[in-house]
Amino acid sequence: MEEENTSSAQSEGIEIVDDVKLQGGLKLPALYWNKLYRYQQKGIKWLWSLHQKSTGGLLGDEMGLGKTVQIIAFLYALDYSRVHSPFGNFVGIGPTLIVCPATVIHQWIRHFHDWAPEFRVAVLHQSGCFQGNKADLIKDINKNNGILVSTYLGILKYKGNLLDHHWYYIILDEGHKIRNATAKITVAIKQIRTPHKLLLTGSPMQNNLQELWSLFDFTNPGMLGEMNTFMEHFNNPIIQGGFANATPMQEATALSVATALKNMISPFLLRRTKAEVQEHIELPNKSEQVLFCSLSDYQRRLYKDYLMSEHVNSILGRGVKKWNSDNYFRANMLMAITRLRKICNHPDIFLYDEGEEPREEDESEERFGFYKKSGKMVVVSALLKIWKKQKHRILLFSQGRAMIRIFEQFLGEQNYTYLKMDGTTPIGSRQKLIDKFNQDETYDVFLLTTKVGGLGVNLTGADRVIIYDPDWNPATDTQARERAWRIGQNKPVTIYRLLSAGTIEEKMYQRQIWKQLLSNKILLDPKTHRAFKSSDLFDLFSLQEPSEQINPETTNIFHDSRVKIQERLLEKKKNKKTDDTPPQEVVFSEDKIQKMKLLAQQLAKSITSKEPKKTPYQMELEEERLEKKKKKEELKKLSIPELLQLNREKANQKVDDTINKVDDHETSCSFSKALEVAETKSNLYRKIVEKKIDVKQLKEKIEKDIENKEKKKVKEKIVIDKSGKVDGEKVEGLVKAEKKKTKASCEPGSSNDDFILNKLFSSKGVSGALEHDSVINGSVRQNNLRISTHASEKADKAIQAIKKSRIDKWRW
Structure with a gap:
C-alpha cells in the first residue's frame, strides 16, 4: 500500500523527501527542517537533549533571533515523532502551558498557525475568543493534550484551576518576569506540576546574580543551592x-x-x-552610540536649584531629617531622582508636576513643551531634520507618556507624520499599528514608550532609533533597539542613546554598563573585566558644570571607546589652542608708528592708482635705508654697557626671526589692511638689506606669483552650467557638469554617521559620544x-x- 502511494505521488510530480532524524528518535520533515536557520536547528537539538534527560533549561538567545519559532518547531517534532511520554498515557505532545506577556499572545498564535496549524491552541485571556467558563477551558485543553496560552497575570487569576492538573510542558516567554524570587507570580508558577520546564528570555540577567538564581531555581530546582549560600x-x-x-x-x-x-x-x-549568527541570518550592520547632551540654561538653573532644595539637603543629611524608617528614606530618594530625570527630559514636565499649569494657547517660545527649553530635544530636532532629508524612518522611545505628549506636539508643529503607541493603546489595535508603520513608508516617526509592546514587537520598517532617556535596567533600553535590528531588517541600523551630560542620567548609564558587564562575565566570558568605583548619594545628587576643557565623566572612564569623530575634534581643538598662542608683543616707537602710517597711506594710493609714480618696494627700500643710517648714528653715541643691554633686548624679542616669508593675500584699500601690508613688507626689506638678498630676483618671483594668481581668478570666474555651456556658450564635447563633492561624508544626503556627529558636536550641544558596543567589551587581566x-x-x-x-x- 505504501509503495502504491509513493508511485502515485511520483506520477503526480510530488517530490518525496525523507525525514530528518536526530539521535534518540526525534524527527522532522526535511522541508520543515530546511526552513530553519542553522543555529535554530542546533537549538532544537539542544531542547531534545534536555527532554531526554527530563530536565529544564533556559533558551537565552538575544532578542530577535526566533526563540518562539524554535519552541514551536520542537513541539511539532515531538508530535510528529510520536514520542512516548513516561509521565502520562499519551504519545507525542502532551498538555502544554505557555505563559507570555499579553502584548505577544497574538504573535504566538500567528506562529502556531504558520508552523503547526494542526495543533489545538486556546487563549486564556480576555483578548481570546473563548467566552465561557475559563475553568472548563483549562480542563478541556488539558484533557485533549492541547496548548494553552496565558499571561503572567492570568496565572495568578486562575492559579487554583491550573494547579488541579498535571502539565507536560510549561514554557515561560520573557521569563525574566520571575526574576524576583519572592514575588507572587514567581511563587505561583513554581508550584505548577510539570516534568519539563523551559524559560525563554533575551536578557537572562538584568540587574544582579540573585535574578539568575531565581530563573534557574524554576528550570532546575536546587541546582544552584539555597539563595543565601549562592549569594x-x-x-x-x-x-x-x-x-x-x-x-x-x-x-x-x-x-x-x-x-x-x-x-x-x-x-x-x-x-x-546576533554577532555570532549574523552571517547565517544576513543581518545588516548596527551602529550604536551614546550622545552626551548639554542642558539648556533653563534646565541648568532648575537642576541646580533643586539640588540645593530642602528635599535634597535632607536626603544628603545637610538639613533636618524628616523620616525615621529606611523605607521612607528610600521613597524620598527615588522621588528626588525622578524629579531630576524629569528636568533632564524637559523642564516643563517637572514644573507641571510641581503644580504650574501649562498655557495651551501660548504660541511664544515660553509655551508649554517648547523644544528649545530642553538640550536633548534640540539634538532630537537636529537628528530628525537630517534623517528626514536622508529618507530614514525613526523609532523614538521615551520612558513616560508625559514626554510622548510633548513629542506629539513637536512633531505636529514640524509637520512630521507619525504613529504613537503607549500603555493606553488597546492591545487589540497594537499589531495593526505595527503593520501600518512597516508597510506605509509615508510615516516618518513611530513614537513609543520603552516598555510598551513586549520584546517580540517587530518594527523593521525603521532603520534609525533614538532612545531619549535611559532606564536603570539595561534590558529595557536593549529591547527598544531590538525592535528595529532583528530578522527581517535589510538596512543598516543606527541607534542613538541620549544622555544629559553631568546629571543623574550619566550615573544611570554607568550603572547600566556595570550590570551588562556582570551579565557578560557569567553568560559569555568570565574574563570580561572593567573596574568601577563605588558611588554614593553625593555622586547621584551632583552636577558637572560645562566646560570646553572637561569631557563628561563617562567619556573619560571609557576613553578608549570614544567615537573617532570626537577624537579628531579633540585633537583639532588641541592643535588650535597651540596655534592660537599669542606671539610676543612687539612695541614700536611713536616715530616708527608715524612713518608706518605715512607709508600705509602711500601704499593705499599706489594700489588704487592706475599708474603709480613710485612702486611700494622702492619707497620701503628708501625708508629702510634712512632708518638704518639713523640707527647706526645712534649706536655710535652709545657706551659699551648700553650696547650690551641693547643686544640682550634684541635677543629676547627675536622679532625679526619670526617672519620668513610674505603672506600673499588679497589686500583691501582700508587703512588697517594697508598698515598690515606695510609692516610685513617693511620687515622683509629690512631682511633684504641685512642679508643682501638679490632684490631683482625676489621681485621677479613675487610678480610671477601675482600673475599666476590673477590667471587663477580669471579661470575661477568661468561658469559651467549643467546644460554643457561655458559662460552661456556651447562647448563641443561637454555634455554635463556637476559640482564635485570633496567630502561625501559631510554632505546632508550622506548616510555616513560622521556627518551627523560632526553637526551635533559643532552646534547642537553634544559634548561627548561613545561606541556602546565597545564600552561593554571589557579587558582581560592576567x-x-x-x-x-x-x-x-x-x-x-x-x-x-x-x-x-x-x-x-x-x-x-
Whole structure:
C-alpha cells in the first residue's frame, strides 16, 4: 500500500523527501527542517537533549533571533515523532502551558498557525475568543493534550484551576518576569506540576546574580543551592572583584568563581548573540552610540536649584531629617531622582508636576513643551531634520507618556507624520499599528514608550532609533533597539542613546554598563573585566558644570571607546589652542608708528592708482635705508654697557626671526589692511638689506606669483552650467557638469554617521559620544600562578558549599 502511494505521488510530480532524524528518535520533515536557520536547528537539538534527560533549561538567545519559532518547531517534532511520554498515557505532545506577556499572545498564535496549524491552541485571556467558563477551558485543553496560552497575570487569576492538573510542558516567554524570587507570580508558577520546564528570555540577567538564581531555581530546582549560600559564595566574590579598588587576589577570585558558575549552568543554558549568527541570518550592520547632551540654561538653573532644595539637603543629611524608617528614606530618594530625570527630559514636565499649569494657547517660545527649553530635544530636532532629508524612518522611545505628549506636539508643529503607541493603546489595535508603520513608508516617526509592546514587537520598517532617556535596567533600553535590528531588517541600523551630560542620567548609564558587564562575565566570558568605583548619594545628587576643557565623566572612564569623530575634534581643538598662542608683543616707537602710517597711506594710493609714480618696494627700500643710517648714528653715541643691554633686548624679542616669508593675500584699500601690508613688507626689506638678498630676483618671483594668481581668478570666474555651456556658450564635447563633492561624508544626503556627529558636536550641544558596543567589551587581566591557584581553591570551596546546600534543602 505504501509503495502504491509513493508511485502515485511520483506520477503526480510530488517530490518525496525523507525525514530528518536526530539521535534518540526525534524527527522532522526535511522541508520543515530546511526552513530553519542553522543555529535554530542546533537549538532544537539542544531542547531534545534536555527532554531526554527530563530536565529544564533556559533558551537565552538575544532578542530577535526566533526563540518562539524554535519552541514551536520542537513541539511539532515531538508530535510528529510520536514520542512516548513516561509521565502520562499519551504519545507525542502532551498538555502544554505557555505563559507570555499579553502584548505577544497574538504573535504566538500567528506562529502556531504558520508552523503547526494542526495543533489545538486556546487563549486564556480576555483578548481570546473563548467566552465561557475559563475553568472548563483549562480542563478541556488539558484533557485533549492541547496548548494553552496565558499571561503572567492570568496565572495568578486562575492559579487554583491550573494547579488541579498535571502539565507536560510549561514554557515561560520573557521569563525574566520571575526574576524576583519572592514575588507572587514567581511563587505561583513554581508550584505548577510539570516534568519539563523551559524559560525563554533575551536578557537572562538584568540587574544582579540573585535574578539568575531565581530563573534557574524554576528550570532546575536546587541546582544552584539555597539563595543565601549562592549569594555568599558566588555573588559577593564576583561583585567585589569588579571594583576599581579590588586587590589582585579579589580580581582572580572573581574570575575563578565566575568560571565555575558558568561551567555549572552551561549545560542548561543556550545563548547565541546576533554577532555570532549574523552571517547565517544576513543581518545588516548596527551602529550604536551614546550622545552626551548639554542642558539648556533653563534646565541648568532648575537642576541646580533643586539640588540645593530642602528635599535634597535632607536626603544628603545637610538639613533636618524628616523620616525615621529606611523605607521612607528610600521613597524620598527615588522621588528626588525622578524629579531630576524629569528636568533632564524637559523642564516643563517637572514644573507641571510641581503644580504650574501649562498655557495651551501660548504660541511664544515660553509655551508649554517648547523644544528649545530642553538640550536633548534640540539634538532630537537636529537628528530628525537630517534623517528626514536622508529618507530614514525613526523609532523614538521615551520612558513616560508625559514626554510622548510633548513629542506629539513637536512633531505636529514640524509637520512630521507619525504613529504613537503607549500603555493606553488597546492591545487589540497594537499589531495593526505595527503593520501600518512597516508597510506605509509615508510615516516618518513611530513614537513609543520603552516598555510598551513586549520584546517580540517587530518594527523593521525603521532603520534609525533614538532612545531619549535611559532606564536603570539595561534590558529595557536593549529591547527598544531590538525592535528595529532583528530578522527581517535589510538596512543598516543606527541607534542613538541620549544622555544629559553631568546629571543623574550619566550615573544611570554607568550603572547600566556595570550590570551588562556582570551579565557578560557569567553568560559569555568570565574574563570580561572593567573596574568601577563605588558611588554614593553625593555622586547621584551632583552636577558637572560645562566646560570646553572637561569631557563628561563617562567619556573619560571609557576613553578608549570614544567615537573617532570626537577624537579628531579633540585633537583639532588641541592643535588650535597651540596655534592660537599669542606671539610676543612687539612695541614700536611713536616715530616708527608715524612713518608706518605715512607709508600705509602711500601704499593705499599706489594700489588704487592706475599708474603709480613710485612702486611700494622702492619707497620701503628708501625708508629702510634712512632708518638704518639713523640707527647706526645712534649706536655710535652709545657706551659699551648700553650696547650690551641693547643686544640682550634684541635677543629676547627675536622679532625679526619670526617672519620668513610674505603672506600673499588679497589686500583691501582700508587703512588697517594697508598698515598690515606695510609692516610685513617693511620687515622683509629690512631682511633684504641685512642679508643682501638679490632684490631683482625676489621681485621677479613675487610678480610671477601675482600673475599666476590673477590667471587663477580669471579661470575661477568661468561658469559651467549643467546644460554643457561655458559662460552661456556651447562647448563641443561637454555634455554635463556637476559640482564635485570633496567630502561625501559631510554632505546632508550622506548616510555616513560622521556627518551627523560632526553637526551635533559643532552646534547642537553634544559634548561627548561613545561606541556602546565597545564600552561593554571589557579587558582581560592576567594573574600570576600563586594568585590563580589560591583563587581556584576558593572557587572549589564555593562549589562544595552549593552541593552541601542542595542536600540540606532536599532533607528539609
